[in-house]
Amino acid sequence: EAGTIVQLPELLEPGSPFCRHMKSLRVMGTLESFDVESGVAHIRHEGAKLAVDTTLLRDIHLRPGSLYQFIGELLLQNGMMLRARVARNVDGLDVKLYEKALRLRRIFQ
């Protein structure tokens, strides 16, 4: 299943249609912290925060302060966490343009 692109604030809105167990999503946020032991990272975007399970990822060096996109499945057991299967560093991304493009794409999709 493709990872539906969703911004963190809209994912965390009450009643969000994106908030379903095992829904495949693509999220983006600045890496705030990463626990090497548990493999859990926390990302933040526009005031919203999400935990990301990175244990399935290989060959990626996570740097706090950098902007990342994660594609994976949303887990709704014991809180909310994205179990990532793909990650990429998107430092340099024009975030405002990206969000504008996302809004336009949703109109035409």
Added chain:
Amino acid sequence: MESHHARLLAFDFVRKQVGRRVEMVGVAVSVERKPKYVRFAVDDGTGCISCILWTNQSGAPQQQAAADMARLVTLGGLLAVHGRVSRYHHHPQLTVSSLLPQPDANAE
């Protein structure tokens, strides 16, 4: 003769005719390497399209070019993929003619 590639989103593939030349940009979310081909899936957020790059081309230059392209396919990498729409087990598939990694995050 059609020489250009139409830029498509993955969700549009289901409406496209087999044989059309298309371009797609997305993240490689799976990669399977075999002796004769590399099969990978590209996710652009609207859908996930299976792509196949044949590496057993006839002719040494073509084979080398295909092998070079195969090395560029990495899990999590952003790729611009050109090719023809085909069908595999009733699902749309892109038979790759060329691909290029997109290091700029804004390319998508």
